[in-house]
Amino acid sequence: ETGVTQTPRHLVMGMTNKKSLKCEQHLGHNAMYWYKQSAKKPLELMFVYSLEERVENNSVPSRFSPECPNSSHLFLHLHTLQPEDSALYLCASSRLAVGNNEQFFGPGTRLTVL
Amino acid sequence: KNQVEQSPQSLIILEGKNCTLQCNYTVSPFSNLRWYKQDTGRGPVSLTIMTFSENTKSNGRYTATLDADTKQSSLHITASQLSDSASYICVVSGEGNNRLAFGKGNQVVVIP
Numbered sequence: 001e002t003g004v005t006q007t008p009r010h011l012v013m014g015m016t017n018k019k020s021l022k023c024e025q026h027l028g029h030n031a032m033y034w035y036k037q038s039a040k041k042p043l044e045l046m047f048v049y050s051l052e053e054r055v056e057n058n059s060v061p062s063r064f065s066p067e068c069p070n071s072s073h074l075f076l077h078l079h080t081l082q083p084e085d086s087a088l089y090l091c092a093s094s095r096l097a098v099g100n101n102e103q104f105f106g107p108g109t110r111l112t113v114l
Numbered sequence: 115k116n117q118v119e120q121s122p123q124s125l126i127i128l129e130g131k132n133c134t135l136q137c138n139y140t141v142s143p144f145s146n147l148r149w150y151k152q153d154t155g156r157g158p159v160s161l162t163i164m165t166f167s168e169n170t171k172s173n174g175r176y177t178a179t180l181d182a183d184t185k186q187s188s189l190h191i192t193a194s195q196l197s198d199s200a201s202y203i204c205v206v207s208g209e210g211n212n213r214l215a216f217g218k219g220n221q222v223v224v225i226p
Contacts, residue, residue: 004157006157009155040123040218041218042116042118042215042216042217042218042219043158043203043214043216045213045214090157090158092157100145100146100207102148102160102163103214104160105150105157105158105159106157107155107156107157108155108156108157110155
């Protein structure tokens with residue numbers, strides 16, 4: 001394992017539900033990321049946090065709301081999602097958000113929206 | 115058009131055989147290129163990283179090459195094993211930032 005954990009690993013939710021994805025890194029990194037991975041598409045960067053401050057939001061719909069209470073934890077709050085939001089959501093961390101630091105990925109949360 | 119293109123999209127190989135995966139990129143200025151392996155149901159794990167001045171790097175049975183002039187990279191798998199069945203993702207980093215350009219991945223299936 002890479003030192004980045006995600007829960008839950010699988011999630012099925014209706015379009016009116018509210019749920020949250022959790023990510024925790026045990027690597028002492030200062031930057032954390034949310035990615036969306038859909039079938040046959042490259043990973044899409046959603047959000048970047050550096051030292052608990054959001055530094056990038058890649059035009060993600062407001063039904064996705066990130067939260068970074070400290071440098072070790074990252075959440076993705078979900079509400080009123082659409083079926084096309086079904087995907088694997090990956091969390092990653094790196095030592096810094098600048099430079100060419102390797103990103104370490106968690107195992108992902110497989111999300112299905114009914 | 116995606117900045118990182120990988121081919122073939124998928125391939126099936128017999129256990130014990132070799133295979134080569136290709137990655138072409140347009141990211142400029144270039145900083146480094148990584149190959150990640152992603153097992154089904156898991157997150158990507160880095161296999162190799164190469165910078166501009168490196169042509170070849172090996173990690174066990176995995177050997178990556180880089181031609182920064184033609185902006186091409188390959189990942190060669192030697193004597194494939196069933197555990198090599200995975201998606202192999204080419205990831206390119208531009209100079210001065212940590213924003214990564216991802217390929218769609220090469221899906222490899224090794225059969226006995």
